[in-house]
Amino acid sequence: MAHSVRRDAPELPDFSLLKRLARDQLIYLLEQLPGRKDLFIEADLMSPLDRIANVTTLKQHDVDKLYKVEHKPIVSTSDQLCFLIRPRIKTVKWICDVVNADKAFGRFRRYKIIFSPQKFYACENLLEEQGIFGDVTTDEWSFYLLPLDDDIISLELPEFFRDYFLEGDQRWVRTAGSALHLLHSVYGPFSKVYGIGRCSKMAYESWREQVEEGEQRARQAEIGNVFLIDRDVDLVTPLCSQVVYEGLVDDIFRIKCGCVEFCPDVTSSDKSIKVMLNSQDKVFNEIRNEHFSQVFGFLSQKARNLQTAYDKRSGMDIKQMKTFVSEELKGLKQEHRLLSLHIGASESMMKKKTKQDFQELLKTEHSLLEGFEIRECISYIEEHINRQVSMVESMRLLCLLSLTENAFSLIYSSMSYFLSQSYGIEHLLTFSNLKQLGLLVEQQPGETLTVMESRVGKLVNDKTAGKLTDAFSSLAKKSNFRALGRRLNLVPKSDEEYDLRVPRDMAYIFSGAYIPLSCKLIEQVLERDGWTGLEEVTRMLNGHEFAVTAGSNGSDARVKTDSQRIILVMFLGGCTFSEISALRFLGREKGLKFIVVTTAITNSARLLESMLDNHA
């Protein structure tokens, strides 16, 4: 609303094509099992499926009943069962149980498993081990990319983060490469690829190989540049509280697949409603990127305008009234509905945040980012833990402390002790995960082994454990946040006033306190057309940066087309709505358009919950 838009910004490509592609392929796959069948759908595939097809589509292709995969014995009476699942051992094991139960019962059915977006050898191996390989046919539904909005595409793979960054499993690397390949074939050819992070490098390689394997058609590129970034290059940003409208809505109500469920509290009725949040919602589109403090003013102005529009009726004659009703009223009603919804949401969020002393929480976060009054921050966090206030919040603050202050390792032991006392001792599993990931750093006295080492040591036998120290020393991460902050000016001076109405840089998404590292890197690299001059920065980020250009024979590369100003940013391990808002801001400033491709939309709670290991 307050931003001036550079008129020369190029148009975004039309991504609805990706949905059509996925739908058509699904229909094709369903037809591979002719006749009536019951369809079992993995719970977290239901929303993505909803975005591209509806029940009618499925029914038209002989799907009789729809079930959610619940890992329980099934009740279906159909002779044909189709399973639409993620390639997960747990789900495949369940299917094996279903099939084997049928066998024991002397029941004959036909089974088909459709893995999305791809199958894994480990899953097929399980089918083989369970003796049902051959009884079950398998297929792949290459549904790599779900467009959530005009400029957001998600792989809907939240487990990417844990699998790659925690477990060190590279199973999704090729998936990321294939997703990129799909975008390249439809909206490319890309002419430049920048990136940082080990996974980004591997995804790039996988994509490049797939390009070489396939054929290339010469066509006008719609997307010219690509930026790949690993989530662990910047773990600080997703751990910060979000204060931009869309991010805040996600933090509080959790946006799932572009859709949010507003509770009765918001709708001021007795039932909750599900609302799609995207650029189609005109009211939302204008406030999504705004700092929360600016939203109220905007909404009330909007409400006044609406009132005026309604009031026009009073002086109208019959004819005018008729035109009004036929032309304007519907739009006004729609706007009215949206407006009251977002006002309700804002009020509800305000209430929730006041209750949890949000101001003080933000103050602590900002102090951590600035490296200011750390002692006070620590005692704030300690009290937070001691009073058993939300565990995820406590963990989040501790991780932020650890990521920004190297000295944290000195108090790790006592802090983890407090945490386990307040939230349950079984969380020592969670600490082990957070340490593994580098979110918490423990002091290393010479003789104790790291968790990974002692784990592995046990796996082998105790004698060899000592030799592992070298192999794992690379896992120990030292935080360079302060130095990076200074180098890249991530933390503006706190004594200057920051006008949130007219933001001057991307820091506005965190109330002017911090420019997200991820977005700053993107800005810098695009500005310099590479990593030159950022050597010290990349060294502090553990390297793995690259910038490559397509072979010089391609004539397109030299032509300055619109596609050169469209940049596809791929986050491996998830990105937050705040980062998307920051990139939109950057795009407006520089006359660029950013398309965000992410393995999933994330936020601090999702990130930390994926590290929990405290339930059976």
Added chain:
Amino acid sequence: MWREHKHVFSISNVFKLKESKRAVNSIRSLVEEEDEEDDVEKVSWSGEPVGSISWSVKETESSIRSTGEVRDQSFPKIHTAPSLPKNSSGYSLSSLFKEHSEKLLTSLILYLLDCRWSVHDDVILLWQDYVSDWTPEETVKRMQQGKVYSLEKFRSLQDKLLLLDEAVNAHDGNVITAVLIYLKKSLSKEILFRELITREIALRHYIHYLKEIGEQKLLLMQYRDHLNVRDENKRRDFLKNCLSFPFSPDDATHVQDHYTLLERQIIIEANDKQVESSGQADIFKKYPRKASILNMPIITTLYYSCFYHYGESDGTFSSPANIRKTFRISDKQFLLTCLGARAKLKAWFDVDALFTTKNWLGYTKKRSPIGFHRIVDILQKNNAPVQVLQDYVNLVEDVEQKISLAQKYKCHDVIINTYRDLKDRQQLIVYRGKVERSSSEYRKIEEILSNSVRW
């Protein structure tokens, strides 16, 4: 058996991949009206499968031919990982036969298609003969592309490791795990682990795989299994059993605490349940227990103990002092928890006693390990009356903070006295305007203002 299916899938894979690309392009061409020079043979999704498959075979052929060609717009390869020593000498011969092999592959596919998927054993044999010529690199590539492959020929340890290293070099976790599954079946545990120690990436894949199929029973995972034990006595025994595991010192302390805690909770629970149902104790009658204390965190247990067992002697398991000592609870933690519990019961006298210390002369003084402004906050959240609150607001050292808290919680006396002590006549006059004319506060301000001695 497996391979045979793989083959069937591989064709459908290629088919689908090409198909989706083609579909995209066909949609696009409607918009752009581009004329294409190559073999456009538009295939609809629900089109004739036979025709599509033969088409896909053609595609397979062409894609095979095109591999390795240098393209104009190609991107450079980047160095992705520390390269592993490669020993390809044993495979150089097979590359000579490559062209021949690909032709054979194509004809095999066509043959299999003609058989309408019913694969004969001799074809499989032929297939195996053929397959055994692939190098580790080719094998990995085929696995990545979902094409038919065979691992059986990798029999010597050296071959197996070359294959593994090649899979790691290809960065495809799916393939790395597939190779590891094969190695798991064909190598002894000791040898496999010995080799994995120096291969971090492969090792992590292996551990994750074992974890997922539920075979990994390592230290922390074993401890984790207690979560599956529902019955509390069995769970306690399970934890007791865990005590003997060689955990790191930190983890060992945690596990020991966990065992002790559950042991105590079982005793407390049994006792309190009985006392509650017999109706002997007032506290349980007045505040019936909402849930059992079993499996609650230490701090929750302490809170419970401060709520129901306050004042018990140190000797009993359920007394706050005993819990504090056993679990090495810090002063701050103890104070905050105790404060919360006693404030909830509106036991203001107990609250007061928490902060009161006597020095050697017998004078009492209020002390707290955390700032009194936080104490005020906690008391207020527990609905403490103004009379109680203002005592603690008064103890806040920072004057500005004291006044703002006093204003927030309407502790008029504190505000008036503070301004009086600061000799801030102006603020007093301002504040007089904020209180009711008929109130005692108003009178008090009047009194102070009119007392000329002060000013």
